[in-house]
Amino acid sequence: MANTAETAAAPGTPVVRLDGVSREYGKASGAFAAVSDLSLDVPRGSFTTLLGPSGCGKTTTLRMIAGFVRPTSGRILLEGADATSTPPEKRNIGMVFQSYALFPHMTLRDNVAFGLRTRRIAKPEVLRRAGEALELVGLSHLADRRPAQLSGGQQQRVALARAVAVRPSVLLLDEPLSNLDARLRVQMRQELLRVQRETGLTAVLVTHDQDEALELSDHLVIMNGGRLEQQGAPREVFPAPANRFVAEFLGYQNFLTVPGHGPVTVRPEHTRLLADGEAAGGDGVLLDAQVRGVTYQGSHCLVEVAAASGDGEATLHCLHPGDDVRPGARVRIALPHRHLVALAGGAGTEDR
Incomplete structure (x- = not known):
């Protein structure tokens, strides 16, 4: 028809x-x-x-x-x-x-x-x-x-x-x-x-x-x-939200300030929790962090960490394939450069 x-x-x-x-x-x-x-x-x-x-x-x-x-x-x-x-x-x-x-x-x-x-x-x-x-x-x-x-x-x-x-x-x-x-x-x-x-x-x-x-x-x-x-x-x-409002509405959860990048966001699935002795790969931002919580979600765990940001402490989330991480543990987080989204557009109309 x-x-x-x-x-x-x-x-x-x-x-x-x-x-x-x-x-x-x-x-x-x-x-x-x-x-x-x-x-x-x-x-x-x-x-x-x-x-x-x-x-x-x-x-x-x-x-x-x-x-x-x-x-x-x-x-x-x-x-x-x-x-x-x-x-x-x-x-x-x-x-x-x-x-x-x-x-x-x-x-x-x-x-x-x-x-x-x-x-x-x-x-x-x-x-x-x-x-x-x-x-x-x-x-x-x-x-x-x-x-x-x-x-x-x-x-x-x-x-x-x-x-x-x-x-x-x-x-x-x-x-x-x-x-x-x-x-x-x-x-x-x-x-x-x-x-x-x-x-x-x-x-x-x-x-x-x-x-x-x-x-x-x-x-x-x-x-x-x-x-x-x-x-x-x-x-x-989806891969390039103009501002924080759009990013949050599309499911981005990690917001922080990275020296040389400014305010950025990165999705949990692109945020890697490094195992002991694992190299970051050289193409990303490496952060020291502490685990705040671990949520089992079947095929993976959602790990919440507190990490140092350019403007203070940031709460980040990453997907981790195992269940070997516990709250309180000191870990390292890798944020690949290719997945960092600059938020040049600001916060959105709510803050205008």
């Missing part, structure tokens, strides 16, 4: 462009900015993820793209046309909600067909598209069932089929997997990615789950305090 959106623009035109968009709540004297001066392009055919903690502005941004919230300032362009004031029903948007929002009294076929009928599409075409969409998510054999007869994962797939069936310019996904258990979340990630690739749809996902974002996205947008902290391909952003 190839994507043929109802409207089209030049191939190089972003499907969504946010041009200096802000959204404030409250009166002027005590206004709160949920989103501040956000400029962002969503490339055609991309899977773009807005990633960040609760309250960072990602859901407000998604709702502005959908038309449910109007920006206080700035412009929203869809397919190259100014849609800032365009109502949601005229934006050719498909949306999958956290709560599925299926009609309990309707069959799956009728749920998927609902958006098509509101667009006054001829009945034979409605049935054909609804059937295609259900087949795409592997539920055509359950078309006559009702939502209550399905599992949570199946209901989410119906919601996805309904959004895809209208052939939207952009598919918006508002934390659609958060209500599923861990096993189903992994399965549905794969399902989402498969559907997006098979249809060629432009998708925008909101999530606070870094694993979900890294697995699904080809365009990652990290937000904090209503502002954009960093964006790019996950393979570019």
